[in-house]
Amino acid sequence: MEVSMSFSHDMDDEYEKLIRRMNPPRVVIDNKACKNATVIRVDSANEYGILLEVVQVLTDLNLIVTKAYISSDGGWFMDVFNVTDQDGNKVTDEGVLEYIQKSLGPEACFASSMRSVGVKQSMDHTAIELTGSDRPGLLSEVSAVLTNLKCNVVSAEVWTHNTRAASVMHVTDEETGLAVTDPQRLARIKELLCNVLKGSNKTRGARTVVSHAVTHTERRLHQMMFADRDYERVDDGLLDDNQRPNVNVVNWQDKDYSVVTIRSKDRPKLLFDTVCTLTDMQYVVFHASIDAEGPEAYQEYYIRHIDGSPVKSDAERQRVIQCLEAAIERRVSEGLKLELCTTDRVGLLSDVTRIFRENSLTVTRAEVATKAGKAVNTFYVRDASGYPVDSKTIEAIREVIGQTILKVKGSPEDPKPGSEESPTRFLFGGLFKSRSFVNFKLIRSYS
Template identity: 45%
Template sequence: MKKVCWPYFDPDFHNFPERIYGPTCRVTIDNESLEESTVVKVDSVNKQGLLLELVQVLTDLNLTITKGYISSDAGWFMDVFHVQDQHGNKLIDQKLIDNIRQAIGTTSETTIGSAMPKTYANKAVYEPQHPSEHTAIEMTGTDRPGLFSEISAALAQLHCNIVEAHAWSHNDRLACVAYVSDQSTDSPIADPNRLALIEYHLTNVLRATAEKNPSETHINPVPQEVKSPGRDGTKTDVERRLHQLMLSVRDFDRPDEPMSPTNVIGLGSNGDEEGGRKTLVSIESCDEKGYSIVSVECKDRPRLMFDTVCTLTDMQYVVFHASVGSRTGYAFQEYFIRHLDGYALNTESEKERVIKCLEAAIERRVCEGVRLELSAANRVGLLSDITRVLRENGLAVVRADVATQGEKSVHAFYLRDISGNEVDMDFVESMKKEMGPIDVEVKNERRRTSTQTPTSPAERSRFSFGYLLKSHIERFSQNFVPIK
């Protein structure tokens, strides 16, 4: 009898489909290879916007990306992140490591773009995905000193409780996202007539500036979800929206007038005076592979990769390969991109627009001057009171983050002097003593070399925080609680 021969089958044949196409996502966290960083490796089927989603996950968890390598050719996404915690150490908390695995797995399985905001013309519209207890209000317009204070006052007069608010000012433009509830019921505002009235009043506040940059106010009449499912925080979701709103009002266009100390609030292409190095964004062509290579060099800071990837994604560009890193406080990023239609950047005008938009994305978050943090028992009109005091004493809010934590309202403001003078840190520190039991934290983000003529002690005291808050402190001091 002849011996029957059967074709050979690899015993792992049943695993081939997974090895070829991969599971939805594989996440590997390596805490042994590097001494100072934790390595997060992600292998996944590629989807448009996945890179941004992954960077969002890591940023939401307050992790710093020190290095990154990305490749996503042939429908397969492979990424390596070197991350550290907010103290600059590798990750040792097992709960945090488990959260990373879970969050990245949830992100890769979700259809990217299902919860992304859409923009129609110059008006931003959110598509709510989950019910919540707040109504979302989005505003854009031409910035002016005291505008954020006027917005806060208008909402207070309209009996709206500000549960959370975030505002960015850059190149004479302002973008603001606020989550509000009804003052009396602490519930979402659903009455169409009242929503129309709120929109009308806020639009009038925003339009009380030059006609050059049109303003927009949009109220989401459906309760807006503040927290994203599967993640611990939502800060980057709001920040992505702020990036989109600033892009919609073309904050990448410089004001016509020369940049003066009163309107410079970022570094960007204007350079880093301390380090002597400028922010540089350049674009080259890789004709052999059909890519455009975007190179970014700037001062390193937290959330930098999120800002650049967010901008490229929202401008409809796909990142196929990338490498990011930093050395001696300076960041280097390189992205191989194509437009969503598959073509590289062909015209000089398109390249110039991408360069300007990336510069603006880097500048928006960088605020020079004084950061003021305070905490208070939450009440309607508190934000309006605080910002009015600042405005009446010559201080403008260039960035704001306000959130409610239980019964407390936590405020963080970046401030500059409207007249162009540098806010004197000596008087900032004296303010803390004058305020007695009220605990306020003040930080000087960066000391700039002042070109102004030194002012007299009497003049400087007029601009001190102690002076500007002391006369108003009796009115709402009972509402403050120490920061913890």
């Protein structure tokens, strides 16, 4: 990590701070202007990355953006979002509304988290970033290594796409409950995990990073998979062109913009995923229009590269298309949704993923969190051969994990009719996220 900073960079930062003080952001939240949504308008001095900052705040609150109009041409940033909660209702929670005002209003510093990726330090946990080739049971092996090294996974998220896997895991020392700080132990963790990720695959690399950095997990996952080139399509024969997002890029010569249009099935966080990818590819969004009120979402972006130029070649155009397709597909999970809640303990993740592996389950996507001593877990699982999980397998797992801990809703045997196949992915074997109850539900997830 480069820590030196030039005098000119310092002056640029001071100039940006001055501009923000002279033109503080203005946030207006209106629950009367629209019948079916809360309208949030943000006006501010324009800065590179400000759009991602705003979208990130709304996404982290699990708000659904149904419409958006964005304009940041010149020195001023103006955009309007129509948002609802997860149930499709207007946002009326005073705590949420106050948080939006504080996060996006005059008290906020939009550039802070953009510049703090991999910089802020935390002594509460150690962050482990993993990328490598996906295969059945990989998480089971990773979590077993961490358990043997006396580490507890307190939170994590794993994405898989196009035969690649990436994870951000937060672990603590088993004895102290705090971050692992011993340099030799950290080096050992990195070495062993990297060996597991490499496996017998010599054609694609594996990467393990261990630090105390505080990052935005979902943005880091996008960055990690982008760096791992998961957008380079593997012809697995499972996803035809008609099922992929429709992404197009053309140049508008009169205005010197490139126009990106995206049509895809709507899902939560779709806007964040596309804006995050454009930002990390160093494109600036000057204007945009978003419409996601129906089952299909339509997004239109007028962009230039950060150097001021539109897309220059067909090769660049194809790369933009591929990267946006990958960003949209990474979150798509299908299969049986498993939700579990139980008392947290060291080795729990290792035990659960081992049970999945022993019952021939493959996890397509998963998340992990612990809160107040509880491990709350979410898995999307399929049979290792790609078929839905049958009731006998579910009952076998319930017998091992516990009938009261694991509950089933819906029919495990019934595959969802007309469901789309997602790109081949095996996932590490299982992971978790916060829930207050335990259930299985057969769905295709876009969360």
